[in-house]
Amino acid sequence: MLASVAEEWLWLMAATATVVHCSAMARWIPAQKFWRVYPFIWVLCLAGMIAFGQATGRSLAAMLVMYAFMLIGLTIGMFPTRKLFAQWSTAIKAGETPEGYDYPRSHLTFCAVIVVLMLFAAFALTR
Secondary structure (H helix, E strand, O other): OHHHOOHHHHHHHHHHHHHHHHHHHHHHOOOHHHHHHHHHHHHHHHHHHHHHHHHOOOOHHHHHHHHHHHHHHHHHHHHHHHHHHHHHHHHHHOOOOOOOOOOOHHHHHHHHHHHHHHHHHHHHHOO
């Protein structure tokens, strides 16, 4: 279904997903060094996904849809952890370096389930 949409719209969908995710992360992690570099990391991930898709015989449309859905799923999945991200960022900015970060398993499970569900939805919509 989405694979038959014009490619320009799929690029727009991928760009919008990147902007939404990076904006959310910039709000949740108020460290300038982080949010200045973070969008470029996702652009490189998109390039890697496209290269992998081309190497394995998948279409560009399918890879763009997978990227956009995965990124929105990641944003939704990380929503419960936003306060912890802000606390950790503030602690790091203050110079504190804890030995480990206590990431709740329920948050990790929620994030993984949402990302997998979004990838299944993207896969179903590109068939």
